Amino acid sequence: xxxxxxxxxxxxxxxxxxxxxxxxxxxxxxxxxxxxxxxxxxxxxxxxxxxxxxxxxxxxxxxxxxxxxxxxxxxxxxxxxxxxxxxxxxxxxxxxxxxxxxxxxxxxxxxxxxxxxxxxxxxxxxxxxxxxxxxxxxxxxxxxxxxxxxxxxxxxxxxxxxxxxxxxxxxxxxxxxxxxxxxxxxxxxxxxxxxxxxxxxxxxxxxx
Amino acid sequence: xxxxxxxxxxxxxxxxxxxxxxxxxxxxxxxxxxxxxxxxxxxxxxxxxxxxxxxxxxxxxxxxxxxxxxxxxxxxxxxxxxxxxxxxxxxxxxxxxxxxxxxxxxxxxxxxxxxxxxxxxxxxxxxxxxxxxxxxxxxxxxxxxxxxxxxxxxxxxxxxxxxxxxxxxxxxxxxxxxxxxxxxxxxxxxxxxxxxxxxxxxxxxxxx
Numbered sequence: 306x307x308x309x310x311x312x313x314x315x316x317x318x319x320x321x322x323x324x325x326x327x328x329x330x331x332x333x334x335x336x337x338x339x340x341x342x343x344x345x346x347x348x349x350x351x352x353x354x355x356x357x358x359x360x361x362x363x364x365x366x367x368x369x370x371x372x373x374x375x376x377x378x379x380x381x382x383x384x385x386x387x388x389x390x391x392x393x394x395x396x397x398x399x400x401x402x403x404x405x406x407x408x409x410x411x412x413x414x415x416x417x418x419x420x421x422x423x424x425x426x427x428x429x430x431x432x433x434x435x436x437x438x439x440x441x442x443x444x445x446x447x448x449x450x451x452x453x454x455x456x457x458x459x460x461x462x463x464x465x466x467x468x469x470x471x472x473x474x475x476x477x478x479x480x481x482x483x484x485x486x487x488x489x490x491x492x493x494x495x496x497x498x499x500x501x502x503x504x505x506x507x508x509x510x511x512x513x
Numbered sequence: 514x515x516x517x518x519x520x521x522x523x524x525x526x527x528x529x530x531x532x533x534x535x536x537x538x539x540x541x542x543x544x545x546x547x548x549x550x551x552x553x554x555x556x557x558x559x560x561x562x563x564x565x566x567x568x569x570x571x572x573x574x575x576x577x578x579x580x581x582x583x584x585x586x587x588x589x590x591x592x593x594x595x596x597x598x599x600x601x602x603x604x605x606x607x608x609x610x611x612x613x614x615x616x617x618x619x620x621x622x623x624x625x626x627x628x629x630x631x632x633x634x635x636x637x638x639x640x641x642x643x644x645x646x647x648x649x650x651x652x653x654x655x656x657x658x659x660x661x662x663x664x665x666x667x668x669x670x671x672x673x674x675x676x677x678x679x680x681x682x683x684x685x686x687x688x689x690x691x692x693x694x695x696x697x698x699x700x701x702x703x704x705x706x707x708x709x710x711x712x713x714x715x716x717x718x719x720x721x
Contacts, residue, residue: 478541
């Protein structure tokens with residue numbers, strides 16, 4: 306049986322404001338409902354290693370969901386971070402969402418001409434189980450000119466995106482040399498990993 | 514100056530029937546016109562190494578374009594092949610477009626649970642220059658069940674696609690574990706390479 310049919314006995318809840326995550330789940334053919342928006346303070350310990358921030362925040366968002374889960378509910382939360390390697394022995398830096406135009410430009414200058422990591426943490430929770438995992442992709446930008454960066458920021462306003470870019474927008478077409486890992490992870494959801502995990506989860510419930 | 518403005522003095526002609534290639538050029542923000550369809554016999558020498566087929570066919574398509582190029586015309590042709598590694602010492606195999614449902618299923622069974630290469634050859638030609646290059650991406654499918662393969666083939670009819678799949682369709686979401694290289698190359702055009710080459714080309718003409 307295909308996953309979309311196995312999920313008929315469940316209610317998959319996507320708790321994310323991101324239209325990109327909603328689109329990915331839709332394109333993967335999975336039936337789901339959107340959670341009502343709720344507030345989460347996206348704060349993580351200052352000494353948390355950069356690679357662990359996304360999983361930490363995905364779990365935080367899951368636990369903050371204010372509605373008790375019903376018997377066959379499955380709630381999916383995620384967090385995507387962009388991590389650039391520290392230069393000259395500095396530690397890795399997590400790039401979140403830029404505050405304004407200037408910070409968007411600054412972030413893209415940091416990403417230009419080198420590789421960075423995109424990490425999406427995912428938490429999938431039912432009344433009696435909670436699993437968190439992460440996908441890591443490496444994205445390499447060619448050198449971007451200042452004109453290209455300003456054109457992108459002014460045309461696409463990437464203030465709602467970690468690292469100040471979306472791979473599926475203009476800058477992804479003209480500036481990204483290569484990726485290693487999941488493409489959809491860079492968009493915001495490692496959908497193949499999620500699909501495989503939900504398959505195992507629904508088999509587990511089906512066998513009970 | 515951005516490439517889209519540099520190209521105003523030229524006429525970029527896309528000679529390809531693929532709606533995906535048209536979409537990629539559009540999303541990259543490049544002004545172009547579509548060539549009238551023309552016939553090309555996509556035949557290559559039997560002893561041509563699998564990795565060179567895409568470049569050979571891109572050149573063939575370019576040279577077959579029946580209309581003389583005007584002074585500032587730039588014609589873009591491309592060919593995408595899927596290459597699976599030979600097993601037990603056999604040579605690599607080129608997967609073209611499947612003839613029917615049975616061949617689609619057979620190709621996807623071959624791709625299931627392993628990595629393959631997607632190679633797009635690109636030829637860019639002006640009245641006095643012709644450049645051909647290729648991009649190679651590695652795509653890894655997880656093990657696909659027979660049910661998943663049949664559902665995909667029956668729902669998406671991948672008969673017009675080399676290797677019997679399109680990465681941007683359902684099977685790409687649920688079945689692809691990772692890619693190494695250009696995502697858009699797997700869709701049919703290594704757009705970042707093309708963008709950079711056209712930048713150099715228009716600079717060359719601008720400087721004359």
